[in-house]
Amino acid sequence: MRIPRGELRRSRVVDDAAAVLRTVLDEELTGYVVFEPQDALLLGETTRGVVTFEDGIPVLAYDTEREVGGRDGLEGFAVTGPTRAAVHAVDADALADAHEVEAFRVPPGEPARVLAGDERLAAKTTDAAPAARREEGRDQSAVESFLADADAIEEIRSEAREEARARASEWGLDDVLADDADDADDADDADDADAAAIDVGPDSR
Amino acid sequence: MVEAFAVASGKGGTGKTTSTLALGMALAEDYDVTVIDADTGMANLLFHAGLDDADVTLHDLLVDERDAAVSDAVYERFGLSVVPCGTSLAAFEAADPGRLRDVVAELAADTDVLLLDSPAALGSKSAVLPVVLADRIVVVLQPTVPSLSDGLKVQEYAHSYGTDTAGVVFNRVRPDENVDRIAEQAGRYFGGQTLASVPESDAVRAARREGKPLLAHAPDDPAADAFREAAARLDVRDGDGREVAERFKSAVVPERI
Numbered sequence: 001m002r003i004p005r006g007e008l009r010r011s012r013v014v015d016d017a018a019a020v021l022r023t024v025l026d027e028e029l030t031g032y033v034v035f036e037p038q039d040a041l042l043l044g045e046t047t048r049g050v051v052t053f054e055d056g057i058p059v060l061a062y063d064t065e066r067e068v069g070g071r072d073g074l075e076g077f078a079v080t081g082p083t084r085a086a087v088h089a090v091d092a093d094a095l096a097d098a099h100e101v102e103a104f105r106v107p108p109g110e111p112a113r114v115l116a117g118d119e120r121l122a123a124k125t126t127d128a129a130p131a132a133r134r135e136e137g138r139d140q141s142a143v144e145s146f147l148a149d150a151d152a153i154e155e156i157r158s159e160a161r162e163e164a165r166a167r168a169s170e171w172g173l174d175d176v177l178a179d180d181a182d183d184a185d186d187a188d189d190a191d192d193a194d195a196a197a198i199d200v201g202p203d204s205r
Numbered sequence: 206m207v208e209a210f211a212v213a214s215g216k217g218g219t220g221k222t223t224s225t226l227a228l229g230m231a232l233a234e235d236y237d238v239t240v241i242d243a244d245t246g247m248a249n250l251l252f253h254a255g256l257d258d259a260d261v262t263l264h265d266l267l268v269d270e271r272d273a274a275v276s277d278a279v280y281e282r283f284g285l286s287v288v289p290c291g292t293s294l295a296a297f298e299a300a301d302p303g304r305l306r307d308v309v310a311e312l313a314a315d316t317d318v319l320l321l322d323s324p325a326a327l328g329s330k331s332a333v334l335p336v337v338l339a340d341r342i343v344v345v346l347q348p349t350v351p352s353l354s355d356g357l358k359v360q361e362y363a364h365s366y367g368t369d370t371a372g373v374v375f376n377r378v379r380p381d382e383n384v385d386r387i388a389e390q391a392g393r394y395f396g397g398q399t400l401a402s403v404p405e406s407d408a409v410r411a412a413r414r415e416g417k418p419l420l421a422h423a424p425d426d427p428a429a430d431a432f433r434e435a436a437a438r439l440d441v442r443d444g445d446g447r448e449v450a451e452r453f454k455s456a457v458v459p460e461r462i
């Protein structure tokens with residue numbers, strides 16, 4: 001995702017992301033805020049994410065380290081403790097392209113909810129959003145259609161099975177694999193290469 | 206009797222630690238419960254249980270030349286035996302994940318129910334071990350696509366290691382969401398049963414800030430009720446403690462990755 005470089009308004013370490021989101025809402029910022037949780041830095045890790053805004057209402061979220069957008073991206077930098085927040089202003093026109101990326105969009109109240117656990121601010125932000133955006137929320141119908149697609153789900157499951165088995169050998173855990181898992185192994189060895197391409201998310205190690 | 210449950214989700218932040226302690230406290234009404242922070246890379250159960258300054262933790266039990274006894278890392282809190290894990294990265298790196306098996310085996314000999322708070326990742330041996338060692342998993346889900354998808358993955362990992370699904374907890378459910386339909390659909394893919402639908406609740410966050418499990422901080426909160434309901438639905442199976450301990454001991458887990 002490309003976000004045009006904006007004009008830095010202010011950058012400071014805050015204890016609570018809610019304070020930043022509240023000010024941005026009040027001043028109706030169009031631009032973006034870069035969040036950088038400070039505790040992660042102490043551990044020698046970098047955690048960083050961006051939220052973009054249109055008239056103070058969050059539009060996109062993107063975890064720049066894990067390169068994940070949307071609600072999932074948001075969770076990547078939802079870390080408790082002090083965070084550096086750098087507020088940038090950008091022309092609405094310049095942001096329009098980036099804001100087309102559906103996959104990275106978040107419902108208006110989501111940053112307040114996920115980054116700050118502040119339901120009241122989430123509700124306030126949603127109320128302040130344009131009517132069309134107020135409807136965006138956790139989309140139950142998306143969950144229902146996901147679960148209705150039995151083939152897609154079987155694919156997720158069989159890929160995970162493959163991956164579990166491949167890794168079991170890697171980790172020397174072969175011997176604790178269930179017997180039926182071993183049997184399945186013989187049946188679809190050919191798919192192993194595909195399984196390796198699946199991303200299971202960041203490792204804790 | 207003893208049964209070991211891994212409380213797992215695949216995805217971070219769904220409420221595993223919250224659920225581990227809540228289910229633990231609810232089960233402690235009827236059973237002798239031991240709760241272990243098996244999320245050794247990103248431990249945080251200690252903060253949820255007011256054990257921030259615990260002297261000896263699971264990390265001390267996972268090092269090669271350990272001088273701590275398993276019992277030194279067991280703290281009696283809120284009617285539970287709690288085994289917290291430290292947060293030091295150096296300690297995590299010094300730890301030998303394979304030793305978790307021995308620790309679990311020793312704890313299994315002396316309790317009714319073991320709950321393993323499990324890591325959000327599946328990418329390393331230390332991350333999958335809790336799921337390998339447990340008898341069954343409890344999957345903690347949020348009613349979202351990414352959470353369900355990661356929940357399916359962790360379940361497949363578990364099943365690959367012969368670990369069944371005891372049931373699913375839907376957590377952080379918002380008032381406008383009807384989980385019944387989702388639960389019914391999800392039931393076709395997840396084993397076990399839907400144990401409960403836990404509402405999004407301020408009391409959960411407040412409890413975390415207080416360093417107390419939800420059931421200690423706000424026992425009358427609707428979220429606490431839901432966790433008690435989940436615990437009541439969990440049919441804990443009889444097992445011979447010594448037998449389970451033996452099984453853990455014989456599980457072939459090599460010394461090093």
Ligand SMILES: Nc1ncnc2c1ncn2[C@@H]1O[C@H](COP(=O)(O)OP(=O)(O)OP(=O)(O)O)[C@@H](O)[C@H]1O
Pocket residue numbers: 214216217218219220221222223224244247249324325376377378403404405406407409410413428
């Ligand atoms: N039902 C709930 N209502 C409101 N907040 C909740 C609820 N359940 C969990 N939370 C909050 O969500 C956050 C994550 O919860 P928790 O630490 O239990 O998740 P986890 O799955 O163990 O996370 P991790 O993957 O980081 O270990 C915490 O701030 C917790 O207070």
Ligand SMILES: [Mg+2]
Pocket residue numbers: 221222223244249250322
């Ligand atoms: Mg946790």
